[in-house]
Amino acid sequence: MKKNLFLAFLLLTALYACGVKSAQKTSEAKSSGEVVNSAEYTAGQTIYKEKCGKCHPAFPVKEKTVDRWNQVLQPMIKDKAKLNEADGKLVEAYVWAELGVAGK
């Protein structure tokens, strides 16, 4: 009985580890030298969809070039969407992760 429980625990741990790994694969990227974790990525994505789609559609990030993002991201965050610093950082992390590049 105890042995079965232990095996079930092992199996669950293994399944959990795999799930976490594959979830991170899509969202891990470098931003200012840091690895963006999935929670940051998801939070950034949510803010992006809510706050960055008001005046224009929330463009698919990859639709614009890295150069374009470098030009517009800061002004958009600060002057247009007027995000606070924490939200701005999350949106930055999301955008750079989507592009797969390290942000400025």
Ligand code: HEC
């Ligand atoms: C208050 C309205 C407003 C909000 C909110 C806003 N934008 Fe913009 N956005 C604009 C305007 C106006 C332009 C065109 C300005 C330009 O081309 O310089 C623009 C242009 C852009 C572009 C360039 C599009 C292109 O075709 O090159 C990107 C990318 C962008 N915004 C991203 C964002 C992001 C990310 C956010 C959220 C942090 C955001 N915007 C929030 C008004 C807004």
